[in-house]
Structures are given as structure tokens and as C-alpha cells.
Amino acid sequence: MKKKEKLTKKTLDRLANELPEGYEIWDTDLPGYHVRGRRGWLALRVSYYNNARQRRVLTLGRYGTRTAAQAREDAREALAIVAQGGDPRAVLEEARAEAQRQQQQSLRAYLEGPYTAFQNRRKDGKGTLRRIEKDFSDWLDKPMGSLSRSDVERWQTKEEAAEKPRAFQTLKRSYDALQALLAHAAERNMIPANPLKGVKLQKPALTGEELAEQGAERRFLEPEEVKALFAGLEAYQEEKRVQRRSSRVHGKVYLPDLDHVAYVDHVKPWILTMFYTGFRPGDLFGLQWEHVHLNSKKIRKVIEKTAHHHPEPMSFPLSTVVLNVLDTWCHQQGKPKTGLVFPSPRNGKRMDPTAMQKPWANIRQLAGLPRELQMYSLRHNFASQLVMSGVDLLTVSKLMAHSDIQTTIKYYAHLCPDHAQDAVEAFAMQVSE
CATH class of the missing domain: 1.10.443.10 (Intergrase catalytic core)
Structure with missing residues (x-):
């Protein structure tokens, strides 16, 4: 015969210390709601029959992890599903399956799975994988489809406020790598669509020096x-x-x-x-x-x-x-x-x-x-005078600390003395002799 008590907090606290393993106490108010003794703890459960008249037991949780009030509310919700012809255990199993599917669609899972296989066939694929893993470490366990514009804005703000902030172009390279991953996942129907499509990083305002340089x-x-x-x-x-x-x-x-x-x-x-x-x-x-x-x-x-x-x-x-x-x-x-x-x-x-x-x-x-x-024209004058006096563009590029010689060529190559003309004239004179 079932032993019954009202499963209040006071009752559950006592039963947690007294109820032998395998023994059950059923609630006096909610049919099917009961606790089962385990080795040193109580399992909160609901027993019911599904539409096929099969007895099913749904474990609501462990007492201590769930409070008496929470357990009673969970039991009520489960029994309400039963009353409407549903199966609460099936609902729970479906939710767990969805959570597992979402986990498989997490940034980490896709990065370490299909995207690693894809990038390993590319020239700098390993570098791309490392960049995403390092720069978006806080997002790795998020479902890819849950990423939003606010996530991007918070990430950019955090990076720009760091003790050693990185240049905008460096952040953009990392963000572009993430965008490529999300587009890859969307193309393969792992997510319905790229959630960050159309979301761009905000360009920082120009510094006073950059404004002067442009002006x-x-x-x-x-x-x-x-x-x-x-x-x-x-x-x-x-x-x-x-x-x-x-x-x-x-x-x-x-x-x-x-x-x-x-x-x-x-x-x-x-x-x-x-x-x-x-x-x-x-x-x-x-x-x-x-x-x-x-x-x-x-x-x-x-x-x-x-x-x-x-x-x-x-x-x-x-x-x-x-x-x-x-x-x-x-x-x-x-x-x-x-x-x-x-x-x-x-x-x-x-x-x-x-x-x-x-x-x-x-x-x-x-x-x-x-x-x-x-005032910034003094810098341009320095480079211009060097080029016009015959100094080679590579040397000028180094003295100007340009990160790319193409910058030097773009702005100052037109000032170079026409050594090419002198060279062909010298060649022509030599041949004519």
C-alpha cells in the first residue's frame, strides 16, 4: 500500500535523512507526485499513464537542487500535460534532443568539426581556425544561430577598451573570418541563415593626427x-x-x-x-x-x-x-x-x-x-625632397616607416628623377659610337 504525506519542505527535509533507498512516499494532494529514496538523497518524480495506457515515470530532479515549491510546480505542469493527452516525459526527451542538436550547432562544435575539415584543405586554414578560436573564445559554446548584432557590438567595444587595443583592421580580419564560417554553415543548412549577415563593425573615429594627415x-x-x-x-x-x-x-x-x-x-x-x-x-x-x-x-x-x-x-x-x-x-x-x-x-x-x-x-x-x-606637410616635404634628390623609394619607405612600400610609390614615385630617360640616352650614345 502506498504511503502518503503532504510533500512540504519540512517533510522532504525529514525524508531526505530517513527514507530508505528504493522506498517511496506519495503526495496527498497531487496524484502521481512522489519521492523515491536514493542512497543519501531524494528523487522527485511524477508517475502517470500515457495514451497507450503505459505507466511512465518522469524524474523532476533531485531534492536540494530543486526546492519543494519548484518540485510541486513542476509536478503540476507535468500532470496538466497528461490531462491534455500529452506525454511530459516525451516532451522532456524532445527538449533534451533539441538541446543536443543545438549543442552540435554551437560555434565550437562546427569549428572543430566540419569547418576544420574544410579549412585543412586551404593554405592558411589552420591560422584561420586559431584566429576564430582565440578571438571569439567567449562565443564558442553559443549556438551559431543565436549570435546577434549586440554580441558584435559588445565584442568590438571590449576589444577597443582592452589594455592593449588592436587596430581596427586586425579586428576586421578576425570578424571576417567568423563571417566566413557562419556563411559556410548556412550554405550547408547547419543553421537556417547567417545570423550576422549585414552586421558590420563600426569604424572608429579618426584621431587628431589621422585627421591632420588626411587634411x-x-x-x-x-x-x-x-x-x-x-x-x-x-x-x-x-x-x-x-x-x-x-x-x-x-x-x-x-x-x-x-x-x-x-x-x-x-x-x-x-x-x-x-x-x-x-x-x-x-x-x-x-x-x-x-x-x-x-x-x-x-x-x-x-x-x-x-x-x-x-x-x-x-x-x-x-x-x-x-x-x-x-x-x-x-x-x-x-x-x-x-x-x-x-x-x-x-x-x-x-x-x-x-x-x-x-x-x-x-x-x-x-x-x-x-x-x-x-603641420603634417612637414612629413610629406621630408619624403618629397628625398625622392627629388634621387634617393631610392625603398630607402625613403624605410625612413618614412611605411608598413608597405606601395604607400611610398603611390604618393611619391611621380617625383623621382627620370633615371630611365638618362639610361636609354646613355645606351643609345654607346651604341652609336
Whole structure:
């Protein structure tokens, strides 16, 4: 005869300690709902008959994992399915089968299964597989069809906010690899459709330096413009000296005298260094004294814009002129061995990317240079003058720290002296003799 009790929390707590293995206690309120003793725990169950009049038992879970209230509610739902002619155990088995099917459609399962077989036949397939596994590790156990635009946006935001953020193009390569996998799965009917079709990464806003680079006309400075630039630098220095004399006369004698120093501030040596090296502004803002080797006449540093492609330091020779500029500035700064070459005069830290815009505008006005002449044009002038003087494009590309020589060819090859014409003329003269 069935033993019955109302299966409350208090009852289940007691039975968990008392009910022998294999013994059952049935609920007084819900027909079919009962518990069965196991070795040290209780199985929560529902017994019922299906449409074929076969007795079926559905295990709801383990007491402790499911609460008394949860178990009772589960039992009610199961018995409601029975009352409507259904089979709750069949429903559960179908749900489990669907979960298993979804698991098989997870990113990990497809990546390690069909897609690995596909990529192993491709040239850099293993690299593609590693890229997806590494860059989308948080998504591997998600069903492919569940991926959404919000997942992509969160992923991009997380990557861009990382301690060492990667370049947009690097993120795009990884995302394109994932898109190719999803398209492959959709073509083979493993998922109804690529859930990320049409979803693109958001391009980051251009930095101040990138905007300056885009806005700067790629041209060289005419000789009179170079002369005006140097005159503007001297006028800037004299303007600062006049201001300082006035301040000292009017009671601010504690301010340093600027009449007996080579540079009134960082502006002139900064601009001269850019003029004679062609460095990008970002690399001058980040230039450290550890990078400057005055004795060997070179700067050796990692170029910031291409660090994700070339993380190793690059060496740049220094002309005697810029060497003297940096040596003079070093002595004026107290011969530092470490730290920023051009620190912020306000806090000693790295200057803001826009810090040189106002001084440049002032110098440009004092020099009478065209208003549209951007400071970044000094970099283009450096490359242009080298090419026009006959320096080969490969050397210019290295001095400009271009990641691809095609960039150098695209913007500066037209300035090359016509050595080809000279060569054919020399050949013709030799043959005619």
C-alpha cells in the first residue's frame, strides 16, 4: 500500500535523512507526485499513464537542487500535460534532443568539426581556425544561430577598451573570418541563415593626427616657404622672449630668463625634429631619451602607427643638423637619460595629440605661410625632397616607416628623377659610337 504525506519542505527535509533507498512516499494532494529514496538523497518524480495506457515515470530532479515549491510546480505542469493527452516525459526527451542538436550547432562544435575539415584543405586554414578560436573564445559554446548584432557590438567595444587595443583592421580580419564560417554553415543548412549577415563593425573615429594627415596636402615646400618657416620659428622665439622680459619687469622675476637659452620652449626643437626626420607627430609625442642615441647618430624606437604590424624597434639615422638640435635641447633640459624628449610643460607627461596645433598656427602666421599648410606637410616635404634628390623609394619607405612600400610609390614615385630617360640616352650614345 502506498504511503502518503503532504510533500512540504519540512517533510522532504525529514525524508531526505530517513527514507530508505528504493522506498517511496506519495503526495496527498497531487496524484502521481512522489519521492523515491536514493542512497543519501531524494528523487522527485511524477508517475502517470500515457495514451497507450503505459505507466511512465518522469524524474523532476533531485531534492536540494530543486526546492519543494519548484518540485510541486513542476509536478503540476507535468500532470496538466497528461490531462491534455500529452506525454511530459516525451516532451522532456524532445527538449533534451533539441538541446543536443543545438549543442552540435554551437560555434565550437562546427569549428572543430566540419569547418576544420574544410579549412585543412586551404593554405592558411589552420591560422584561420586559431584566429576564430582565440578571438571569439567567449562565443564558442553559443549556438551559431543565436549570435546577434549586440554580441558584435559588445565584442568590438571590449576589444577597443582592452589594455592593449588592436587596430581596427586586425579586428576586421578576425570578424571576417567568423563571417566566413557562419556563411559556410548556412550554405550547408547547419543553421537556417547567417545570423550576422549585414552586421558590420563600426569604424572608429579618426584621431587628431589621422585627421591632420588626411587634411594635409601631399606636397613639398618651395625654397621660399622653407626660408619663411625658419623665419617664423625665430619670430615665435623672439615673441616669447619679449613676453618674458615684460613679465619679469612687472614683478614676476621668479620666471626664468629666456634671453640666454637656445630654445624658449619645446616648440622650435619639436618642429625642427619633425622637419629633419619626417616623423609622425605621435612618434614625437612618445619619443623617449632612451630612443635617442646621440653618439651613434640615430633614433631607435617602435613606430606607434604600425606597432601592431611591426612591434620591433626601427632605426632612423640622424643628420648633423637635427643631431645638434636634440643635443642642444638635451643640455638645456639638464642632460636627462630617460623620460620624454618633449614632455608637457604643464605636467611633465605626454602631450595631448592637439598640443602643437596652436603653436603651429602662430608660427605659420608669423611666417606668412598659407593657412591651409598643415603641420603634417612637414612629413610629406621630408619624403618629397628625398625622392627629388634621387634617393631610392625603398630607402625613403624605410625612413618614412611605411608598413608597405606601395604607400611610398603611390604618393611619391611621380617625383623621382627620370633615371630611365638618362639610361636609354646613355645606351643609345654607346651604341652609336
